Amino acid sequence: MSMIVTGWWAWSRRVRALTLKEFQQIRRDPSSYLIAGLLPLLLLFIFGHAVSLDLRSVAIAVVVEQATPEANSLLESFRNSPFFHVQVSRHRADVQEDLVAGRAKGIIVIPADFAARVARGEEAPVQLLLDGSEPNTAGLVAFYASGVFYSWLEQQAPKSPGLFARLRGVPGITVVSRVWYNADTRSSNCLIPGSLAVIMSMIGTLLTALVVAREWERGTIEALMAMPVGKAEFLLGKLIPYFLLGMGAMAIASTAAVCVFRVPFRGSPAMLATVSAAFLFSMLSLGLLISTVTRNQFAASQTAIIATFLPAFDLSGFVFELDSTPLPIQCISWILPARHFVSALQTMFLVGDVPAVLIPATLALIAIGCVPLACLIAITRMRLE
Amino acid sequence: MADASLAHVQDVSRWFSGALRPAIDNLSMHIEPGRVTGLVGPDAAGKTTLMRLLAALLLPTSGTITVCGHPTTGDVSPIRNVVSYMPQRFGLYEDLSVAQNLNLYADLSGVVGEERREALNRLLEFTRLAPFTNRLAGRLSGGMKQKLGLACALVRRPLLLLLDEPSAGVDPISRRELWSMVYDLTAQGIGVVWSTSYLDEAERCAQVLLINDGQALYDGPPAELTARAQGRTYLVATLGTERRQILARGLRQPGVVDGVIQGSNIRLVMASGAAPDAAVLGTSAANIVATAPRFEDAFIDLLGGSSALESPFASLPRSAAASTVVIEAIDLTKRFGSFVAADSIRFTIARGEIYGLLGPNGAGKSTTFRMISGMLRPTSGRAFVAGKDLYRGGGTARRLLGYMAQKFSLYGDLSVRQNLRFFGGIYGLARGQLTAAVMQMTEIFGLGAYLDRTTRELPIGYKQRLALACAVIHSPHVLFLDEPTSGVDPITRREFWAHINALAEQGVTVMVTTHFMDEAEYCDRIGLVYGGRIIAEGSPDALKEIARSHPTDQPTLEEAFITLVNRSGDGADAA
Numbered sequence: 001m002s003m004i005v006t007g008w009w010a011w012s013r014r015v016r017a018l019t020l021k022e023f024q025q026i027r028r029d030p031s032s033y034l035i036a037g038l039l040p041l042l043l044l045f046i047f048g049h050a051v052s053l054d055l056r057s058v059a060i061a062v063v064v065e066q067a068t069p070e071a072n073s074l075l076e077s078f079r080n081s082p083f084f085h086v087q088v089s090r091h092r093a094d095v096q097e098d099l100v101a102g103r104a105k106g107i108i109v110i111p112a113d114f115a116a117r118v119a120r121g122e123e124a125p126v127q128l129l130l131d132g133s134e135p136n137t138a139g140l141v142a143f144y145a146s147g148v149f150y151s152w153l154e155q156q157a158p159k160s161p162g163l164f165a166r167l168r169g170v171p172g173i174t175v176v177s178r179v180w181y182n183a184d185t186r187s188s189n190c191l192i193p194g195s196l197a198v199i200m201s202m203i204g205t206l207l208t209a210l211v212v213a214r215e216w217e218r219g220t221i222e223a224l225m226a227m228p229v230g231k232a233e234f235l236l237g238k239l240i241p242y243f244l245l246g247m248g249a250m251a252i253a254s255t256a257a258v259c260v261f262r263v264p265f266r267g268s269p270a271m272l273a274t275v276s277a278a279f280l281f282s283m284l285s286l287g288l289l290i291s292t293v294t295r296n297q298f299a300a301s302q303t304a305i306i307a308t309f310l311p312a313f314d315l316s317g318f319v320f321e322l323d324s325t326p327l328p329i330q331c332i333s334w335i336l337p338a339r340h341f342v343s344a345l346q347t348m349f350l351v352g353d354v355p356a357v358l359i360p361a362t363l364a365l366i367a368i369g370c371v372p373l374a375c376l377i378a379i380t381r382m383r384l385e
Numbered sequence: 386m387a388d389a390s391l392a393h394v395q396d397v398s399r400w401f402s403g404a405l406r407p408a409i410d411n412l413s414m415h416i417e418p419g420r421v422t423g424l425v426g427p428d429a430a431g432k433t434t435l436m437r438l439l440a441a442l443l444l445p446t447s448g449t450i451t452v453c454g455h456p457t458t459g460d461v462s463p464i465r466n467v468v469s470y471m472p473q474r475f476g477l478y479e480d481l482s483v484a485q486n487l488n489l490y491a492d493l494s495g496v497v498g499e500e501r502r503e504a505l506n507r508l509l510e511f512t513r514l515a516p517f518t519n520r521l522a523g524r525l526s527g528g529m530k531q532k533l534g535l536a537c538a539l540v541r542r543p544l545l546l547l548l549d550e551p552s553a554g555v556d557p558i559s560r561r562e563l564w565s566m567v568y569d570l571t572a573q574g575i576g577v578v579w580s581t582s583y584l585d586e587a588e589r590c591a592q593v594l595l596i597n598d599g600q601a602l603y604d605g606p607p608a609e610l611t612a613r614a615q616g617r618t619y620l621v622a623t624l625g626t627e628r629r630q631i632l633a634r635g636l637r638q639p640g641v642v643d644g645v646i647q648g649s650n651i652r653l654v655m656a657s658g659a660a661p662d663a664a665v666l667g668t669s670a671a672n673i674v675a676t677a678p679r680f681e682d683a684f685i686d687l688l689g690g691s692s693a694l695e696s697p698f699a700s701l702p703r704s705a706a707a708s709t710v711v712i713e714a715i716d717l718t719k720r721f722g723s724f725v726a727a728d729s730i731r732f733t734i735a736r737g738e739i740y741g742l743l744g745p746n747g748a749g750k751s752t753t754f755r756m757i758s759g760m761l762r763p764t765s766g767r768a769f770v771a772g773k774d775l776y777r778g779g780g781t782a783r784r785l786l787g788y789m790a791q792k793f794s795l796y797g798d799l800s801v802r803q804n805l806r807f808f809g810g811i812y813g814l815a816r817g818q819l820t821a822a823v824m825q826m827t828e829i830f831g832l833g834a835y836l837d838r839t840t841r842e843l844p845i846g847y848k849q850r851l852a853l854a855c856a857v858i859h860s861p862h863v864l865f866l867d868e869p870t871s872g873v874d875p876i877t878r879r880e881f882w883a884h885i886n887a888l889a890e891q892g893v894t895v896m897v898t899t900h901f902m903d904e905a906e907y908c909d910r911i912g913l914v915y916g917g918r919i920i921a922e923g924s925p926d927a928l929k930e931i932a933r934s935h936p937t938d939q940p941t942l943e944e945a946f947i948t949l950v951n952r953s954g955d956g957a958d959a960a
Contacts, residue, residue, distance in 0.1 A: 010495040017492030021481065028480040028521075223476025223537070226440050227493040228465040382461065384442045 014229055018237025022211070026241065035206055036245045040199050040253040047195035048188060048261045057085045058141060061095035061104045064088060066112035070156075074110060074126070077152040083144045099131055106130050106141040192263045193345040194318035196253055200276070201312040201338045202305060203249055204283030205290065207242040209304035212291035225382050235380060239284055246280045247273070257349070267348030271358060275344045278362045282337040282369025283308065289372040292380060312338035340364045391545045391576040392416040392439055397448030399434055399599075407446070408434040410599040416545065416578060420571050423590030423607070424580035425684075427874030429845055431599035432580040433473065436549045439578065440470040453544055469543035473550050475534025479523030483514055483533055486522050490537040508536040511566065527746050528559025535566065546570060546577045552586065556745030556915070557902075557943045558950060564589055584681040584875065585902075585943070595684065597874070602687050607680055614678035614686055617642075617655045622672040625649040625909075625924065629886040631666050633699060636883070638665045642690035643682060645879065646886075646907045648926035654682045654690075681875065681903070691879040696887035697829045711736050711863055711894040712757060716766035719752050726752040728917040729766070734910075739885065739895040743905045743946070744914035750898040751791070751867060753914065757896070758788060758865050770863055784813050787861035791868045793852035797841035801832055801851055804840055805858060812859035826854040829884075846877040853884060864888065866897040870904060882907050902942045913949055920953040 026032040062078055064071050079086050087104065089095045098104040109127040111117065117125040128145055130138040215221035224234070254272065257263045265272075287304055294300040314320060315329065316338035322330055333339045344361040347354050392415060399409040409431045416422050416439075424432045437443040438450055441457035441464045450457045453467050470476075477486055487508065491501050509515040512532035517525065522533060531551055538546060548567075552560045567577050571591075579590065587593045587607045595603040595610070603610050623631050632651050635644045640659025645652050653661050663670040685691055712734040719727040727749045734740040742750045755761035757768045759775025767774055773782035795804050805823045814822055827833050830850040835843060840851065849870070856864060866885070870878040878901075886907070889895055897908065905911050905925060912919040913928065921928060925942055932945035940948075 013495065013497070014493050017489055021478065021485070021489050024485055025478065025480050218479070219472055219474045220476055220478055222437075222442065222472040223470070224493075225442055226465065226468070226470035226472075226476075227490065228462055228495070229493055230462075383444065384437060385444060 011230075011233060014233045015236045015240070018229070018233060019240045022237060022241040026245065031210075032207070032245065035203055036249040037252060040203055040249050041256055043199045043202075044192070044195060044253055044256055044261070047199070048192055048257075056083065058083060058105050058137070058144075059085045059087065059098075059103060060106045060108060060141065060145075061087045061089055061098055063092050063095060063107060063109045064090065065110065066114075068115050070115040070118065071110045073156070074114075074149070074152050077148050077155075078108065078145075081144070081148050084148075096129075099129060102131065105134070105137050106145065108145060188261060189263050189350060190346060191319070192257045192261050193349040194316065194342045196250075196257060197279075197316060197338050197341040197345050198309065198312045198318055199253060200246070200250055200279065200341070201283055201316075202309040204246050204280050205287035205304040205308045206301060207246055208238060208284045208287030209290045209300040210297050211238055211242070212288060213295055213297045213300040216295040217297055222384065225384065229382065231377065231380050231382055234382070235288065235376065238288055242284055242287075243277075243280055246284065247276065250276045250280070263349055265349050266352040268353050271353045272348055275341070275348070275358060275362050275365070278365035278369070279337055279341045279344075282365050282372070285369050285372040285376060289376045289379075292376060308338070311336055315339065316342040318342050334364075335368060337365050337368050340368075389418060390415040391418050391453055393449075393451045394435075394439070395449045395451075397438065397445040397450060399431075399438060399443065400446045406598065408599050409438065409445075411448070412596070412599065412601050413448075414594050414601065414604055416576050417592065418544070418576040419574045420591035421567060421577045421579055421589070423587050423593040424578060424596065425584065425587045425590075425593055426582065426596040428582050428871075430582075430596045430874070432582075432596060433549055434599075435596070436470070436472075436547050436578065436580055439545075440468060440547055441465075442470075466541075467544040468547065469538040469541070469545070470547040471534045471538045471549060471551060473553065475530050475551075476537065477522040477530060477534055480521060482519050482521055483525070484518040486533060486537055487518075487540065490540045494541040496541050504540055508539060511539075511569075512536045526559075527555045528562070531555050531559060531563060532566075535563065539570075542573075543575060546575055548577065548579045550580055550582070552581060552583060556748070556950070557947050559745075561947065583901075584684055585679075585941075587680045587684075595687070597688065610683045610687070611678050611680050612683075614654060614683040616675070617657060617659075617686075618676050618678045618682050619653045619655065619661050620647070620674055620676045621651040621653060621661065621666060621668060622674075623649055623651060623668065625926075627667075629890055631668060632886065633883075634666050635661070636691075638662060643685040643879070644691075645903070646882075648906060648924065648929065652676070652682075654678075654686060656690075685875060685879075688876060691876050696884040698884055698887035698891060709735050711738075711771055712740070712896060713769045714753070714757060714766070715768070717753060717756050717763050717768055718765045719749075719756060719761065720764045725917050727756065727763075730756075730912075730914075730919055731766075732912055732919065732922060734894055734896060736894050737889055737892045738910065739889050739897065739908045741905050741908035741911045742896070742898040742914050743900070743902075743908075743911050743942075745900055748914045749917040750900075750914050752917075754865065754867055754896070754898050758786065759783070784859065785862045787812075787856035787859070787864045789852050789856040789864070789866045789869050791871070793848055795840050795848060795852055795855065797839070799840055800837050801840055801843070802836045804851060804855055808855035809858045812861075814859055822858050826858050830854045846873055849873050849877060849881065853881065857888065862893060864893055864895045866895065868898055868900070870899070870901065878904065902946070905942055913946060915950050915953065918953075921949045 062075055064075055075088065078084055087095065092107065092109055095104060095107055099107050107129040109129070111127070114125055126149065128142060130141060132138055215224065258265050286308070290303045290307065291300045294303060312318070315322070315333040315336055317333070322333050340361040344358055347357045394412060394414045397409055397412050398407045400407045412435070424435060426432055434443065438445055438457065439452060441452065441461045444458055452464050455463045457464065478489070481489070487505055491505065496504055509518065512535065514529065514533060514536065517529065522530060525533060535551070551563060567579065571577055579586070588611070590607060592605065593603065593607045593610070594601055621631060621635070628646055628649055628651060632644050632646055635641055635651055635653055638661070640656045641653055641661070642656050643654040655661060661673050663673060710733050714730050714732050717727055717730040718725070730753050732740070742753060744750050752761065756763045757770065762776055771782055771785055775782060796807065799807065802823065805826055806819060809819045809822050827836060830853070832847070832851060832854065835847055840848065843851065853869070870881055873881070885895055899905055908925065910922065910924055911928060913921045921931070928945045928949070929940050929942060932940040932948040
């Protein structure tokens with residue numbers, strides 16, 4: 001008879017054996033470390049460069065109907081603006097087509113009697129045509145275009161004070177705005193920490209979504225269940241390896257955010273690790289639950305992406321401000337781990353360790369994670385039923 | 386508990402949701418230590434469900450199961466500690482090495498220290514896997530996987546060992562070795578349950594439970610069942626060329642329970658009191674000799690016989706084909722990386738001939754098959770079907786072919802009628818022809834009652850009929866059959882071969898791959914495929930002749946196979 005160990009020691013030995021097995025499989029299966037290592041970097045790169053709320057070099061057309069010195073001087077102002085890439089034309093008809101086709105995001109018409117209009121102090125000396133089908137861009141173009149126009153006026157003021165003072169109205173209180181935490185209002189400083197949360201939502205879930213389904217598909221779960229393996233050992237054997245892998249992925253992605261995308265990090269690594277651990281716990285539990293329910297790798301990966309990536313993108317406050325959404329949507333957003341993680345990450349990157357934000361977020365993440373875990377414990381059977 | 390039985394199954398039924406009948410239907414049995422109990426029956430008979438019930442992986446809907454004194458409905462841990470279970474596909478982690486698999490199972494069983502070293506060494510020696518400890522389990526041959534699966538189940542010494550289809554898809558040599566290992570275990574007092582759909586394996590068990598449709602048909606020693614057919618089995622010698630007609634005539638004779646082709650002989654099982662009639666068969670009485678019954682004869686008898694199967698194809702007009710050589714393979718070779726799946730395969734098949742590629746899973750049958758039928762580009766060599774190289778543009782030639790793939794490749798979501806119309810359509814039947822052809826197939830294969838049923842819901846026997854119907858709906862001259870009868874019961878298999886025999890008589894050329902030895906007996910010629918090569922070729926009788934050591938010897942095709950593999954020098958590699 002072989003010597004059979006029992007009790008706590010045998011229990012921990014089984015957990016260790018299952019964890020080791022999972023690591024051995026990860027090592028042989030490129031998809032696991034591609035998901036954990038390469039995918040976060042790839043997504044971060046896409047988000048970091050593609051998702052930007054800043055206006056830079058937007059194509060516009062400036063129609064100069066008559067090349068008066070004033071008109072040329074205003075044109076130069078537009079040309080010198082970093083926000084615009086200017087195409088010049090004589091006739092509106094030449095560029096209207098570009099606006100319709102989306103090649104130009106706006107048309108600024110400097111009329112032939114521009115100087116005279118300005119002199120008369122008319123309300124609209126220049127005309128701005130915008131593409132209303134992209135309202136956000138249109139708004140930004142309008143905002144920056146009027147900015148260019150008013151600074152041009154200011155430059156002109158010393159030359160002929162009488163003329164331009166009327167137009168500018170009564171100079172009185174000037175608003176000087178100051179943006180805290182993101183002084184140069186680079187949207188990427190805010191978007192990259194947010195996208196880390198979105199990326200890790202998907203990756204955390206995807207890592208575990210495949211693993212139970214894989215055991216079902218390959219028929220190995222049957223052999224495992226016929227061994228003296230309990231529910232706790234089985235689940236821990238699945239959670240521990242992917243928790244470590246997920247933390248590794250988070251470390252890689254955060255490092256890339258700071259070193260490659262030059263996002264400031266003002267919190268502490270320990271705090272980042274703590275909040276990330278709470279977040280991963282909730283995402284890995286959800287992934288395991290999906291895997292256990294679907295028993296099929298394809299269905300599990302589809303479900304994992306739809307259940308995490310899309311809500312995280314739309315409802316986490318990563319791009320779309322949640323304060324302006326209807327109340328029911330705001331309520332839904334509170335049960336999303338990504339929402340808490342987005343605000344925690346933005347706080348740690350841009351502000352620092354603010355306990356008033358981070359402690360509630362961590363607790364919320366743990367609480368949310370307990371729901372799929374409880375379901376998982378309830379539906380996991382060491383039988384094929 | 387007073388008696389020594391390891392497991393008691395009492396009036397057990399098991400239903401699955403959505404099923405029309407129970408998977409296990411009011412079944413009772415018991416399992417004794419120190420011997421092999423065979424769970425024998427066709428696929429989908431309920432063998433795996435019963436195995437899982439015994440392993441406490443499934444619970445009975447009604448009835449009780451007690452394993453080693455513990456009811457399976459209670460706490461499973463005492464059962465898990467004494468029962469080892471090897472599921473189908475052996476339960477191995479294919480992306481782990483041999484040693485990693487063994488260590489995992491040792492850890493999970495809590496076998497440690499000196500005991501563990503001893504157990505692992507003993508098992509590696511027992512299974513002769515010691516030279517392969519670092520090889521990935523997925524890279525092992527079928528036979529080696531099977532042994533590793535067994536070793537994993539034996540890391541701790543169980544009281545009861547459950548083996549679910551351990552011999553499926555494993556070559557005959559490994560199968561034989563596994564049996565001798567299992568006899569070693571029973572000699573040590575371990576109770577073994579071995580499930581199989583190979584009826585010839587039943588004779589190796591001490592006790593057999595024969596199940597069909599979830600019901601126990603027989604429970605007892607196999608010899609007792611075989612004895613029931615005593616004096617009712619006959620061999621009819623033929624010239625070989627006329628054997629298909631003689632079989633067809635034989636099956637028409639009243640009193641014939643079963644008839645199969647065995648090489649150039651016809652094997653007939655008669656109802657009690659009946660005897661074969663030479664005049665009806667169209668042969669002389671001297672050709673008919675009594676023979677010893679086999680387990681399978683008694684099994685078919687128990688199921689009510691397979692006679693009165695006559696294929697309507699027999700009454701159709703003969704198709705015309707031009708040449709005599711219809712299929713030709715010239716040094717076909719296929720390499721996948723460094724792995725040679727097929728190595729210089731060469732054969733020719735004449736019109737109206739049934740040619741079989743016989744060999745275990747992974748031997749290269751399907752690769753060869755796919756190269757011939759134009760689905761896979763050969764690394765070197767060429768293949769011609771009806772004079773055309775199908776890979777390099779034989780578009781119109783494909784209409785002359787019928788192809789029945791493994792697992793049938795039907796559209797599960799379509800109805801039977803839609804499948805027939807679809808396959809008829811892609812083989813180029815015009816609208817008017819199509820309707821007539823669908824009607825004809827419906828009649829021939831008895832699909833009328835199922836025409837508008839969703840294919841997925843069909844019983845497996847009907848799926849198989851439909852798959853054949855879809856392959857022949859356009860009256861092909863050449864028929865390719867890839868493992869056509871795996872997963873169907875012996876009666877359905879006989880019916881299938883009645884159709885194939887009739888088609889061959891009509892002049893249709895048939896190429897078939899199989900790993901069933903009894904199926905190979907129907908072939909006119911067999912190519913034995915092993916390790917990517919054809920190691921022998923000839924009629925079933927010619928191959929058996931090679932394995933004959935005494936003039937009185939009657940070796941089976943399986944014995945011939947083993948002899949030929951050993952002679953080809955690859956025997957050691959297979960083990």
